[in-house]
Amino acid sequence: MTSLLEQAEQTLEKAQSGINPRWYPRYHLAARAGWMNDPNGLVWFDGWYHAFYQHHPYSIKWGPMHWGHARSKDLVHWEHLPVALAPEGPADKDGCFSGSAVVDGDTLALIYTGHKFHGSVDTDDNLYQVQCLATSRDGIHFERHGMVIDTPPGLHHFRDPKVWREGEYWYMVVGSRVENTGQVRLYRSTDLREWHDEGILAEAEDDMGYMWECPDFFTLGGKRVLMFSPQGLAAEGYKNRNLFQSGYLLGEWQSGQPFSHDGQFIEMDNGHDFYAPQSFLSPDGRRIVIGWLDMWESPLPEQQDGWAGMLSLPRELSLGDNNCVLIKPAAEVTALRGNYYPAPAHNLNNQKIFVASDADAVEVLLTWERNASTAEQYGIALGEGLSIYVDNQAQRLVVDRRYPEFSLEGTRSIALPADSTLSLRIFIDRSSVEVFVNEGEACLSSRIYPQPGQRDLILFANHGTATLKDAGYWSLNK
Template identity: 35%
Template structure:
């Protein structure tokens, strides 16, 4: 096992040899857990999605990347280009840690268009001689020849008074002819919040407007990856708070991602809002970012992973992937997440079974597969509980259990194969607002994304079963349930490196 010293973590990609990188890439490609239709790193560690934008007829998606191993080290931005958010072309490194301001990492940020030009704002991470953190927010501009130019000095050279150097992840948006940047911050008293900056032009002066005033005054010690947008006439603030204690079935992961909906006054920065609601009730979801697609839909992509967690692929030289894109809507005062409609292009064939399951029937249909989309319609439910066993074998299964009376839905990966560590418990659960009637599930080689009742709840998790775990089974505790199950095989998506 490699001992990741500080020097190794902060070794530059440019200082490695082509032979070294090719050997690492070959090792990674041998992993049996490589995904087929999710963005994943060719080597090393992927984390936060960055710079998502639809610009000049194409989508651009980047992510944080440490290329030399499955640890958090010197971060780059790696970019992909797509026509549909499904099929991607590798664009390579977009931003390098090559200035004194980002010498220790190009951290998270966003893309935005201004007067026909593509810009990025991101956090530059620098460490002083005592390894103290120095955080600044930089602007990069894509020139007419396609070259990315960093505009120095930084647009925001340091945090304002009253905030620590945990000050990062700017998301830029336009409102009423002005540019705004919302930034995740930590107050001097080590509590989390989000702050707002304003500018007339991306290459001009960025003015500190203040802190967004919410009722969440003592809600974790840091808010990462904030995102503001309007949807259905409402203001939505998405962020990832760190340091939230578990409450019953809520806040069970090491860090959370969620949202509040309400109204934000841009003069006073006061936001009236409802409760903080988690975006995902599974094990592995963090640091989401949104964009507007070509049809003006709000689309979200998240990091399918968590910080401070070891995954079974770490020893193979790679870790993590991004989620499938999800279209956001507001219904009954809550965000709903539905798989983006372009994902239907992944379907390569179709099997359908119509029948019933009861406590004696352990397998509804001899479905097999490691990569597929499964659509389940519950036509009539007389059972006290239903279980769907996916990626199942004699020894392994990822179990989705629904209890009819309480509307409790549980994802259990106790027998899903190898597990990340440390993780509290092997199950995550949530109570549905309405009886379960529809499931749409995306299974890849080492992940599962479960959309309940057209996006009323979503559960996302990495799973690491054996290749022989490829069956689908259905069972009930008592009574019977009538189902329509449709399975679409997904054979993989070619990504040109």
């Protein structure tokens, strides 16, 4: 009998030849075909970076979750590997949900949520989520060990384990929901198989969400960071504009003690599309994060092309002087750079200046002199669908996308930093844009869907002048 893993591989091999490449990323990781969402099991093992991800190989829509798998030597050039997990056991019969990976000696261990219904799938009363283990010596083929943590009494939503080693113990955080309150629960183990319940690490207060998905807990610059994706936050002005958010709480923690934090939830990305980020350590000790470059219930026009969903660029985290997490592209991203093309002009006076055509894989560098710029709006546009600009009146940096044919319209923005210069690194791929601000102070990520002939890069200044200290772009190689 053909296993579910073999069936998934056969399906993908047939489907990937039919992909329409018009929006398929040139340098981001996406599934060969079918559906992709959360990154899982990000880890360095046996000389390779491994990225697993939530995957439905049989359709362009969310379905019974598998774990897709790719590996890379440098975080930017990815090789697809066979599907690692399929829902083929009693503990995960309805889906292998999100989780993480750790290296245990010479073994790669995947810890993930088994998703199952006992009875009808029409009610959460029949839903049970348990934590499962699978291991591998070669990093490709996995032996399943079944459930290692059962659903706590009275819970139904209990998922997304993130495991790390600290001292003599393994620790695990798991997201959960108690009625309409999101929580992160903590566990401890010596062997990844027997786990001791350490209680609640953190939980929602003051309308901080009914479910906390994809928790991650790590040390950064001497502080403890609880990174998670809360569901159910109300929009407030410019904040929390997406259906769900991803962000962090900063505080202090020692084993056996409560997590002490100030309660200030800070979004990690202010664009239209970023969710379920997961972190890992590079071999040289950097904290790297990758997220899902999409948002639930947002249109995904690439579904008509045989695929859906992609992952963000790898991002390096550090702690700034003001105790805020700085987020910038991982250093490895510069390996993609090809030729550099300086901008044709650095001064704009109520005008538009052509920069490049057919920009489907570029990194743009712009450093604006804000004190010398009086224009009401100034920035850069990609065709007629995307513009990234300073709104001088509102004192905000804005990402504006306009693809009405796909019901994708609207802006996301951040308050302008206090500096007199505004430095932007803008990564444009076939269907995405990621904007990094002032060496990590902020980032905004959104999906974009330019039609043919709508990829010209244009600098502009409206109603006044704008001055660039530095400007140009690199073509990026796959």
